[in-house]
Amino acid sequence: MFDRRLLKNFDYQLLIIVLVICSYGLLVISSATRGDGAESFVYLQKQAISIGIGLFAILVIISIDYLDFYRLSWYLYAFNFVCLGLVLFIGREGGGSYRWIDLKVIDFQPSEMAKIIIIITLARLLVEQKERLANPVQLIPLFLHVLIPMILIFLQPDLGTALVFAAIFLGMLYMAGVPVKNLLIVICSGIAAFPLLWFRLMDYQKMRLIVFFNPDIDPLDQGYQLTQSMIAIGSGGLTGKGLFAGTQARLQFLPEHHTDFIFSVLGEELGFLGGVFLLFLYLLLIYRILKIASFSKDSFGSLICAGVATMLTFQILVNVGMTLSIMPVTGLPLPYMSYGGNSILMNMISIGFVLNVGMRRHKIQF
């Protein structure tokens, strides 16, 4: 199936880092869900299966040359548009928003898939328009390219994921060589558009933002989550209370303890050292992704890697920042750690693309 020369350039280190983080995640999920009785095992099992499927997806992705995706780009974009549109009509409701399409076996979350598709399609656009990026007016089609899926996701509503697209957009434009001045224009117009956005926000989303700036307003609801998360993490101290010994998670003071607030459980039970270890793994991961970006034989590959790196960095910053109360509550999962099949699968596929780029760094001579 593979050319031996391809396997020679396979970045085992990157895969190992991902698998270590995934295992770390399994460990913390098992602790976080311990109080949930028999369900705990179900969570672990499901997460492990998701990781397994993810690994298989990596295998599938790396067996196809990423340049084939360059050609498929517009089909992918169209497929993505249909899925994101569909979810607004036939989506399954959960927590006040429509994010999932019920595929009987699994709940499919198009917004997770949309991230990697936008990374690929935007990379192609950037490569095509490379010569014209210095002109700010030329950024408009790129902007629209990202804005369309962003709006569809925002309508679900899922503000957090929508913001990931803004981050990916800026990160990839920067790496593509767009002048910093033009990027600033984009950022400023985004900020200027915020008041318009505000009126479109659901009440709970507004509340999240208000509470973020003043947690005491609502100590029993949104503020409660932030406060309990800080208590969990702070009370962990240097070395933590020990795995399975965290009281905040076990006694249900922490909401969403195996999904969005998994880092709080980690902080409580494994302490500062456990938290810093995870952040170090993430840093290594992103470093390796950017390393592969720099080796890539073409800028399409580099930009895919840059997009994935931006996406991961942003999600880590927002998720961990949320548990530490330096970011608002947005409901973004922590990559490879949070429980959730869609997030695991899509993050694995993203890594698949990075590995793909890395494997095909040299032009192969037949």
Next chain:
Amino acid sequence: MDKEMLRRTRIFIFVVILVFLLLVSRLAYLQIINYEYYWEKAEKNRLRILPITAPRGEIFDRQGRQLVTNRPGFTVSLVDLGSGYDDETIVRLAELLEMEEEEIQKKIDLQYYRRYLPVRLKMDVDFETVSKIAEHRLDLPGVVIEVQPIRYYVLNDFAAHVLGYLGEGTVAGTVIDFWNEAGYVYREGDLVGQAGLEMVWEPFLKGEDGGLQVEVNSTGQAIREFERVEPKPGANLFLTLDASLQIVVEEALHEAVRLQWEDNNFYAGEAGAVVIDPRNGKILAMASIPSYNPNTFSEDYTTLLQSSGRPLVNKTIEEHYPVGSVFKMVTGIAGLEEGVITSTERLYCGGRVTRFGATKSCFRGTAHGSLNIVQAIAKSCNIFFYELGLRVGIDDLANYAREFGFGQPTGLKDIFGEKGGIVASRKYKEQSFNEPWYPAETMDASIGQSFHSITLLQLANYVSMIANGGIHYRPYLVDRVVDSDGNVLMVAEPEVLHKMEVMDLNWEIIREGMKQVTMPGGTASRLANLPVKAAGKTGSAQVAGRGSDIPSHGFFVGYAPADNPEIALVVFIKYGGTGGASAVPVAEKILESYFADETAQESEESSLAIEKDLE
């Protein structure tokens, strides 16, 4: 990768490192710098104290008879077993406990964030209901029956004003410092003494609540039990009060009122009496009727507020009255001490006298003829004391009244509310009415009328002072306090507040007069047949400012045995007419009972002694 892209990748990595440094420093801030703060918060999150109420101290009479205790009462509570409260159970319980479902739901909601605590639905549930619940316990998940102490007043409405009652509520302002000093912290809903001994002795009676430390989850369900601290029961009070005497006194007062009603005197209804030991100030009985039942106080409260006779008022200390002739010993002592009369000097009573333009008469216009001071007391001659009072003068008369403790509280600390009353004087009249004193008023003042207003406890102290030769002991109710381990925390010692300097001979003259009161021909001659010789004085106080058809207040003050006084007493029948007719029969019953008991006890003791000798 081109050069520009490589440069940008480096900057990108640099930004990523900055992001991670930001997260790490925030992590260090929370976990290393503020570790202790958050650790404490996490502990506070998960640990709760379930209070265990300390059994309240009991109250005993002087002979160790139980007056106030705690009986077990059933409290029906609902516990969250982990899956919330069952709707069906609430419906069934509402029916069994005869409560509204909404009422139960409200109680549950009030404790929403304290689910580790059982929700107390109903206290003191009767046995029948409890057995029904026990039968259906399988259909009533989460329902628990707790045994909680309920305060029980053994004597019901006897001695209620002394003992007081408990109630839920804020700590009364007057005693808050007292309680805080004793180191007690009160929670909302705690039962607190609201009157009488229960109020003043609250810090001793309350004890120290225990607690059970439990670990709770975020919904407040108790997950695990930790340390248990047993409550320390409150200390027990041993009183100077004699329960059997108290019952005799109250029943006699009720009888006296009943007799007034039989005579169609429906003004009567309130009455009071105090029995005190003149050798030390121990209060043996303190009665105020109508009374109330502290066991059912909260249910009866509205009725009590509206009922005639103001049952909540302790008539022995909280009110003062014109006292009439029982005051005459003050005038007598003043006259003898000031040397304006001797024991042998006789004054003439023609039944009527006109002085300073005012014509005043003896009781029912009786002419007593010529009499000395002893006879004047025995016959309660007004004319004699008018003359004597004029000789003494209002200023000295007021001074002697104050010497006897009138015009200020006697110093009872064991219960609250003692009033000081009024001594008629120039100063009082000037201050209250802005008018000068008229000599004719001195005549009224010298027979206990005019502005004099005196509490029953003051009268009891006054007659004690006559009996013991002028010593004002602080009256007291609590003899000793013993904690639950049997350690004596406090023993009351008799406390002399004031010693009145009067020649022994003069005391003897007055006492002789009081002895003759109870002899044939005296105003309380029916006391002549008692097993011991009693001394005393009757009084019939006219009520100022009311129509003349209103009966006067009936009084009797006295002590016995006359030669070696053991008890002093005052009896008061409001609007009871003459003291001789209304108050003296009550005094007779009190003295009869006291000395019957005492002779019985003595004979028992002596027979025990004989038995010992025989052995």
